[in-house]
Amino acid sequence: MKIDLKQAADVITKYKNFVITSHVNPDGDALGSVLGLAHYLKAIGKNVTCLIDDDLPANFNILPGYELLSKPGQIIEKIDLLIVLDTGIDRIGQIKELANAPILNIDHHISNNSTVDYLYVDPDRAATGEIIFQLLKFMKAAFDKNIATCLYTAIATDCGFFRYANTTALTMRIGAELLEFDVKPNLISEAIEKKTLTAVRGIALALNTLEIFKNGKIALLAITQDILAQCVSTEGFIDLARIIEGVDVAVMVKYVDENTCRISMRSKTTNVSLIAETFGGGGHIRAAGCTMHAPVGAAKETIVAAIEQSMEDSYNA
Amino acid sequence: MKIDLKQAADVITKYKNFVITSHVNPDGDALGSVLGLAHYLKAIGKNVTCLIDDDLPANFNILPGYELLSKPGQIIEKIDLLIVLDTGIDRIGQIKELANAPILNIDHHISNNSTVDYLYVDPDRAATGEIIFQLLKFMKAAFDKNIATCLYTAIATDCGFFRYANTTALTMRIGAELLEFDVKPNLISEAIEKKTLTAVRGIALALNTLEIFKNGKIALLAITQDILAQCVSTEGFIDLARIIEGVDVAVMVKYVDENTCRISMRSKTTNVSLIAETFGGGGHIRAAGCTMHAPVGAAKETIVAAIEQSMEDSYNA
Structure with missing residues (x-):
């Protein structure tokens, strides 16, 4: 079922125990969106598990909460809602089989037409991180450096640090607002670009x-x-x-x-x-x-x- | 003499015939700032000549007004004010000798302590283009796509497309405001990054x-x-x-x-x-x-x- 931001917020408010995941071969938008949302849900007292069914790129270990990300091992117990970010449900590995719960799917890929309980797709957004920002704003979240760093990374990586055609004035305004929380774009970009x-x-x-x-x-x-x-x-x-x-x-x-x-x-x-x-x-x-x-x-x-x-x-x- | 933005605006308002220049080995901030300011001054009826005493990098030919940039040939006649951007007066080649006029020097390099008639240096700004934006705002300029494209290029190139440590929330807010004038960050970045x-x-x-x-x-x-x-x-x-x-x-x-x-x-x-x-x-x-x-x-x-x-x-x- 296609939903709007308010309905997404309502679903999140209703439940207590969440698993958040994203696609295999995870990138900055996948990991930043998952962790940005996780920081907020934890802050409002929810139980959150962050699972990615793949190896994690070490370059993203500067993301606050990176240590919270793990691979799924077995059937996931005690889950009210599976939140799938930045992909349809076809690229989340075995998590689909391991999590027996309703699915909230938030994405910016226009090709995403997953059959899930709650689907929010906005292809005009440069990154799923931009949608998470909007969702958190809608939910009147108190932003902090951890949330801001994760969402900035999500957005910046998916628009090539504000170089690609998907960069809008809104993308940059969100970037500006996140920088106010002491986000360091140079540390993020250096970590991501770092090579041996x-x-x-x-x-x-x-x-x-x-x-x-x-x-x-x-x-x-x-x-x-x-x-x-x-x-x-x-x-x-x-x-x-x-x-x-x-x-x-x-x-x-x-x-x-x-x-x-x-x-x-x-x-x-x-x-x-x-x-x-x-x-x-x-x-x-x-x-x-x-x-x-x-x-x-x-x-x-x-x-x-x-x-x-x-x-x-x-x-x- | 060190001046503030208001005094810079006053000097510009007072005169009619301008030469605008920047440093040899010109980069995006140099060329974008010169042309951004030139577009505005022309729009308000001033006479403007843009001179750079060096070869121009062809990658910047996407800048509106690029064809207005030329090398100085001889003593510059009919000049009320020489505006030097993004550098002290020591790196403008022979323009210093060719232009016999008062100098307004606007820069963001902290090392700039040029002895000129009017000096405005703000080392907290990511680019000289950011200062020109502020000056134009102060002068209640009507922005258009030409001005915006030049200033966006100036700012984006000097902060590595919002990746470097000099990127502030203000830098990104200015970027957002400039994008509203139909600036295409992908076309700018593609042109600048283009290689044979x-x-x-x-x-x-x-x-x-x-x-x-x-x-x-x-x-x-x-x-x-x-x-x-x-x-x-x-x-x-x-x-x-x-x-x-x-x-x-x-x-x-x-x-x-x-x-x-x-x-x-x-x-x-x-x-x-x-x-x-x-x-x-x-x-x-x-x-x-x-x-x-x-x-x-x-x-x-x-x-x-x-x-x-x-x-x-x-x-x-």
């Missing part, structure tokens, strides 16, 4: 894989097992392809195992969310991803062909 | 020069003539050294000619402005630079020794 020396040297390896297709409109990085072993994280790599003059779609194909790749796409005009969806993925018009069951070489060919086709379709449209 | 394919491949070459000193606290990139020829621009390279875990000072030594290097420094704690000043340069605590009259190899040794010494002095302080 080996990983920085790995950028050079990744760049050596750079290939250009479709008269310079597509730039591709292929992160093989060897390169991945050196880099560990490929965070930010796709931006190196995205910034090339004339490139519309930047794509990164990353080794997961012998027969699986993770595909990430960033675009200036092409709707990469549509492309990702044809491979069972999703995202936003200008930033999307999917998993492909193929080795790196074959996945490269498949995704490049799909992007080329999409570009041709749009030229002909 | 060759330049992106050059990042790999630059990374191969990465050296670490002082137990990992100093990371250095050395851009030799050969690498520079391939990269053209080294914009953003220093960030690749800055993000390395444990690094306090990132430094880039860039070839200018056989016996001249440009040094850039970024820091997390060390006051790199002080170090730059000992070599005749300057800047901010966390971002500073200077020119060194030495080949790349010798300049590397000199600057690393100076940074090491500065770190030791501060540990002993």
Whole structure:
């Protein structure tokens, strides 16, 4: 059932015991939204468990409450409401099976049409963290540095620190209001951007894989097992392809195992969310991803062909 | 003479014919502030010439009015006031000699103690563009998309798109207000970050020069003539050294000619402005630079020794 912010607040007010979760392969918006909401619910006396069914990126350990995040182990007892943030219910791993409770799903991905008890989707918001901010405002929450740091991180990471097209005046006003609570944007950005020396040297390896297709409109990085072993994280790599003059779609194909790749796409005009969806993925018009069951070489060919086709379709449209 | 915003407004109101300039090696704050102010002055019927005594980075050609910027050629006739933005009068090239007029100097660099007729320095502002915004507000300016785009660019570039420590709640509120005038942060950031394919491949070459000193606290990139020829621009390279875990000072030594290097420094704690000043340069605590009259190899040794010494002095302080 689709609900509005008031109904979301009502559902939260009604219950006592919450599990909050978000998507696998969690990013700043996922973790920041989960922890920002958790800090508030704890402050008003609710019981809250924060579960993510995946490994956590260490860079986000600057988030207050990071230590509260854990993987689900067994059937979750004593739960009144499962709150799913920043994703539909299809990307929360086994939490869907382990939590037998009504679901409140809050998200900013337009593709989210999950069948849940309570669904609030606002695709005009730059981040789910922005919606949580609005929800907390609606609930007259007393903000503090912990809540503000989590929500600032959520928002800033999903709009590329106020650089992407999803950044609105409201996004920046919320950012300003959160900064008033002694949030340190430099400490957040430094923690998120931090890489080991080996990983920085790995950028050079990744760049050596750079290939250009479709008269310079597509730039591709292929992160093989060897390169991945050196880099560990490929965070930010796709931006190196995205910034090339004339490139519309930047794509990164990353080794997961012998027969699986993770595909990430960033675009200036092409709707990469549509492309990702044809491979069972999703995202936003200008930033999307999917998993492909193929080795790196074959996945490269498949995704490049799909992007080329999409570009041709749009030229002909 | 030190003045306040009202006095700055009074001086501008009083005169009719202006030359506006900024520092050599101009950045987004320099160009955005000059053009933002120029748009306003033209709108209220003043005569304005915008001069920069240096080549202009092509990436900023998205700034409305970019075509108004030119190099000074000869003695400037018919000038009532020279407005110097974002620098003291020591870094404006030969404009100081060519313009025989009173000087209004507006800047956010704390090191600016220029001897001029009218000096307004506010080191608490993230960018000179922020001060121009405040001045225009004070003068009850009618903002438009041109002014807003220039000032947004000025502010966003100097605070690393709201990531650096100089970002305040006010910085973000001004950003929000400027976005209301249909400013497109994604188009600005894409234009500024844009690199040629060759330049992106050059990042790999630059990374191969990465050296670490002082137990990992100093990371250095050395851009030799050969690498520079391939990269053209080294914009953003220093960030690749800055993000390395444990690094306090990132430094880039860039070839200018056989016996001249440009040094850039970024820091997390060390006051790199002080170090730059000992070599005749300057800047901010966390971002500073200077020119060194030495080949790349010798300049590397000199600057690393100076940074090491500065770190030791501060540990002993």
